[in-house]
Amino acid sequence: MSRWRIGTLPDWMRSRLSDNQRFLALCLLAGLLCGLVAVGFHFSIHHLFESLWGFAEKQDPVIFAAVMLGAPTFAGLLVGAGGEVLCAGCGWERDSADEGGVLQ
Numbered sequence: 001m002s003r004w005r006i007g008t009l010p011d012w013m014r015s016r017l018s019d020n021q022r023f024l025a026l027c028l029l030a031g032l033l034c035g036l037v038a039v040g041f042h043f044s045i046h047h048l049f050e051s052l053w054g055f056a057e058k059q060d061p062v063i064f065a066a067v068m069l070g071a072p073t074f075a076g077l078l079v080g081a082g083g084e085v086l087c088a089g090c091g092w093e094r095d096s097a098d099e100g101g102v103l104q
Helices: 009-016 019-057 061-086
Strands: 092-095 100-103
Touching: 009 019, 019 061
Parallel strands: none
Antiparallel strands: 092 100
């Protein structure tokens, strides 16, 4: 009766697939998920740009130029500050002695 028992997915994979096949399956799954996230990120940037363009297009040419130059600058500063806050202490730290990055 234990032959027909359904266990967990890792148990099922261990019994039927070799280490190399399981690693390949993991790589394929990771690649698929990363690709889907990248497509979603691309679409979000595209739609954000289109909505920003539609807003700025209706404005005075000076305001249009200010929005089109200021929005990416503001977004870059926001992402940079967010990265500093969220990733503090989790990777590269600046070493003031040799002006290079030191992996901690």
